[in-house]
Amino acid sequence: MSGYEPLARDLAACGRDGFTGEVRVLGSPGGTFHLHGGLVVAVESPGAPAPEALLLRSGRIGGEEWAGLVRESGGARWPAAGLIAHGYAGAAQLRVVCAMALQDAVFAVVAGSVDGCERGPATGPPPAPVAVGEPPTRLLQVASRKLAALLEQPYPVRPDRERPVPASLSYAAGRLGVLQRELLAHADGRCTARDLAFRTGRGVYTVTVEVSRMLGEGLLECVDAPRPIPVRLPPEGHGIRPREPAPPRQPPVPEATALPRRRPGATGINEALTTTERDDTGTGTGWKEFFRLRNPTAK
Amino acid sequence: MDHTALAREMRGLREQVTGITDTALAAADGLLIAADTADSIDPEGLAALAAAGLGLARRTAEATARGALHRTVAYGSHGCAAFYAVGDTALMVVLGDEGMDVERLHRATQPALRRIDLILTDRTGTTVKTAEGV
Numbered sequence: 001m002s003g004y005e006p007l008a009r010d011l012a013a014c015g016r017d018g019f020t021g022e023v024r025v026l027g028s029p030g031g032t033f034h035l036h037g038g039l040v041v042a043v044e045s046p047g048a049p050a051p052e053a054l055l056l057r058s059g060r061i062g063g064e065e066w067a068g069l070v071r072e073s074g075g076a077r078w079p080a081a082g083l084i085a086h087g088y089a090g091a092a093q094l095r096v097v098c099a100m101a102l103q104d105a106v107f108a109v110v111a112g113s114v115d116g117c118e119r120g121p122a123t124g125p126p127p128a129p130v131a132v133g134e135p136p137t138r139l140l141q142v143a144s145r146k147l148a149a150l151l152e153q154p155y156p157v158r159p160d161r162e163r164p165v166p167a168s169l170s171y172a173a174g175r176l177g178v179l180q181r182e183l184l185a186h187a188d189g190r191c192t193a194r195d196l197a198f199r200t201g202r203g204v205y206t207v208t209v210e211v212s213r214m215l216g217e218g219l220l221e222c223v224d225a226p227r228p229i230p231v232r233l234p235p236e237g238h239g240i241r242p243r244e245p246a247p248p249r250q251p252p253v254p255e256a257t258a259l260p261r262r263r264p265g266a267t268g269i270n271e272a273l274t275t276t277e278r279d280d281t282g283t284g285t286g287w288k289e290f291f292r293l294r295n296p297t298a299k
Numbered sequence: 300m301d302h303t304a305l306a307r308e309m310r311g312l313r314e315q316v317t318g319i320t321d322t323a324l325a326a327a328d329g330l331l332i333a334a335d336t337a338d339s340i341d342p343e344g345l346a347a348l349a350a351a352g353l354g355l356a357r358r359t360a361e362a363t364a365r366g367a368l369h370r371t372v373a374y375g376s377h378g379c380a381a382f383y384a385v386g387d388t389a390l391m392v393v394l395g396d397e398g399m400d401v402e403r404l405h406r407a408t409q410p411a412l413r414r415i416d417l418i419l420t421d422r423t424g425t426t427v428k429t430a431e432g433v
Contacts (some may be wrong), residue, residue: 029317030400045315046398049404054378055395106320131393150310160317190337198396229306242387243327 003027003114004144009118011136011157012132014038021121027114028159028192031105033128037132041100042126047108047159047194048204051078051094051128053102057201078128095291098128108194110143111150111159111208142143146205156214159208164220165189173219179210180219187211189223302333305418307390308411314405318399320378323392324385324415325349331392332389340394349382349392356382372401383408386416 007025011033014023018038025031031045044050055061061069061083065245069082083089087095150156159162166184170176179202186199193208200207213221306323311317313335329350334342356371373380381404385391392414393404404408417423430432 002315049398066376188337190320194317194398195396198318198398226310229333230303230310231300231305231337232331233300239331280339 003116004140007109007114007117008137008140010119011040011140014119015136019119021119022123024118024120025109026116026118027109027112028154029108029112031109033136034122034129035136036126036129036133038135039138040106040139041129041133042098043102043109043139044127045105045106045108047112048099048104049179049201050105051097053198054097054101054201054203055083055089057198058203074095077125080128095131098130100159100203101128102130102134103139104205106139106143107205108159109144110140111147143273143296148203148210150209153209153212153216155212157208157212157215158193159204161194161216162211162215162222163189163192163226164211164215164222167221169217176219179206180214181211183207183214184219207267211247234240300421301418301423304423305333305415306335308415308418309333312393312407312411315396316404318378318397319393319404320396321392321394324350324389324419327384327387334396344393348385349390350418353382353384353390357384359401370405371379371395376406381405384411385419388416389419392412 006096011023013019014033014035015038020036020038023033023035025033029047029049031043033040034042034044049057051065056063056066062096065086065088066079069079069086069088070076072082073079080091080094083094084091164187166187170184179200182200183196186196191199193211194204196211197207199203211220215222300307309322309324311332312322320416321334323334323336323341323342323345324332325346326332327350329347331343334340336342336345352371352373353368357368360366360368368384370384371382373382376397378394378399379401381393381395381401383391391408393408395401395404
C-alpha cells in the first residue's frame with residue numbers, strides 16, 4: 001500500500017472540485033480512475049479483471065459473440081444494450097458486474113504500489129461505467145479495509161507476489177468448493193492471485209482471499225525458487241546468425257496499357273519482297289506478267 | 300552467452316509488467332533459444348510461428364513503404380501475443396492476458412531488448428544496466 005496517502009489526497013481533491021475527467025495512477029499495477037462531477041464512474045487497472053474479462057472468462061459469452069456485439073454497437077467497448085437484447089445478461093446483472101469490477105480495480109490499485117497521480121481530460125467515454133458514481137474517498141476506504149483484512153489472515157498474500165502450487169494435501173482433500181478446484185487446476189507456480197483471477201474470471205480480491213485461506217489450510221504452497229528457464233545453445237559451430245536480408249526488389253513491370261514499340265524491319269517483310277522481285281525478273285512469271293496476260297493492251 | 304543473465308531478463312520483464320504470462324526467445328530462423336512458458340504452450344511451435352509472423356510483417360511493411368518494422372501484436376479475446384525483433388539475430392515473444400497494458404509493455408521491452416541483444420551476441424561488456432527489480 002505504498003503511496004496510498006498521496007493517492008487519497010489527490011482523489012479527495014478531485015471529489016471536492018467536482019472533477020470530470022481521468023486520474024491516471026502511476027505505479028504497479030496502477031490504473032485509471034474515470035470521474036464525472038467528482039464521483040468515480042469507472043476504474044481500469046491491469047491488476048483486476050474488467051467487466052468484459054469477467055463475462056468472457058466465466059464463459060457467459062464467447063469471444064466471437066462478443067466481437068459481434070461490439071460490431072453491432074458501432075465499436076463500443078461495453079456493448080451493454082446488445083448483451084441485454086441477446087439475453088447474455090440482465091440489466092441488473094450487468095450493473096452488479098460493473099460495480100464489482102470497479103471496487104475490485106480500486107482494491108488492486110491500493111494493494112500495489114503508487115508512484116504518483118496525474119489528472120487529465122477524458123479521452124473518451126468511460127468503459128463500463130456504473131449508473132451512479134461513488135465518492136472517491138469512500139472507495140479508497142473500502143479498499144484499504146479489505147487489504148487490512150487480507151493482511152490479517154494467518155497466511156497473508158499479495159495479489160501480485162506469491163505464485164503458489166498445489167500442495168500434496170490437496171490431492172487427498174475431499175469436499176472442495178468450485179473456486180478451490182478451479183484455483184488448484186490453474187495454480188502452476190507461475191500465476192499470482194491476480195493471474196488466477198483473470199484465468200478464472202473472478203474478482204482479484206475474492207481470489208486473493210481464497211488463495212490465502214488455501215495456503216493456510218495446506219491446499220496450496222509457495223515454492224522457494226521459481227522453475228529455472230532452460231537456455232539452449234545453438235548447434236556446435238553455429239552461432240546465432242543474423243536474419244537473411246530481404247530479396248532484392250524486382251524491376252518495375254511496364255504498364256499493362258503500353259503497346260510494344262514498332263521497329264522498322266523487325267518483321268523481315270522488306271527482305272522477302274526484295275527476293276520476290278529478284279525472282280520475278282529472273283523467271284518472267286511475276287505479277288506484271290500476270291496483268292499483261294489478262295489485259296493484252298496494257299503496257 | 301550468459302545464460303543466467305538471459306533468464307534474468309526474461310523473468311524480470313514478467314515481474315515488471317503486470318499481465319505478462321509467458322515469454323520466449325528464438326533465433327531469427329525460428330529455432331528456440333529459451334522459453335519461460337506454461338506447460339500448455341509448445342515453445343518450439345511458438346518460436347517458429349513468431350519467426351514466420353515477423354518475417355511476413357517485415358515484408359508487408361517493406362512492400363507498403365511503412366518503414367522499419369517495430370513489432371507485431373495479435374489481439375484475442377483472452378489477451379495478446381507481441382512479437383519483437385531482437386537486433387538482427389533473434390526475436391522475442393511476449394504473451395499477456397487481457398489485463399496487460401500493451402503500451403506499458405512496449406515501453407518496458409525496449410531497454411530489455413537491447414540488453415538481450417548484447418547478451419546473445421556476447422557483447423555484455425558494454426551492458427549498462429540490468430533489468431529493474433531482478
